């Protein structure tokens with residue numbers, strides 16, 4: 001079994017000026033390390049169990065109590081999911097289905113963004129912000145470190161420090177934190193709503 005570092009669905013500088021190429025590279029260095037660690041750590045015990053994909057490793061590591069492997073595999077999985085949900089800024093409109101879902105769940109884009117920022121503010125240390133449909137409504141769930149507490153997420157925002165420090169630290173001396181500024185900029189400019197819509201449709 002070998003897990004590959006999948007190519008980005010866009011160029012390294014495609015997310016500028018919201019996320020710089022340097023920040024994308026910072027993620028990618030870590031992501032490559034996670035993938036390498038999975039390939040190193042998932043030994044014969046995993047292969048015997050028919051573990052073939054990254055999803056399999058995440059599930060099996062939990063089952064086999066492989067905490068260290070689960071952390072690495074989850075971080076690799078989370079990064080794949082994060083990249084898939086992004087696109088170059090200012091190139092797509094909200095699909096009608098997404099518009100309806102956001103209206104039902106948040107009334108409009110303002111609370112959608114501000115509730116994510118509030119979760120990001122309260123998350124102590126590194127982690128991820130997951131958007132998922134819970135009890136019929138889209139909701140943000142913050143999770144520490146590598147955790148993915150929702151079974152079927154439709155979007156994620158990486159809020160580890162490497163995600164925002166290079167691009168947003170200078171703006172945060174007074175006012176909102178660099179993490180909150182980053183979350184706002186990503187949600188307003190980089191979400192690939194077509195991908196989110198596809199993920200939502202799979203839940204129907």
Ligand SMILES: [Fe+2]
Pocket residue numbers: 027030079158160162163
């Ligand atoms: Fe990252």
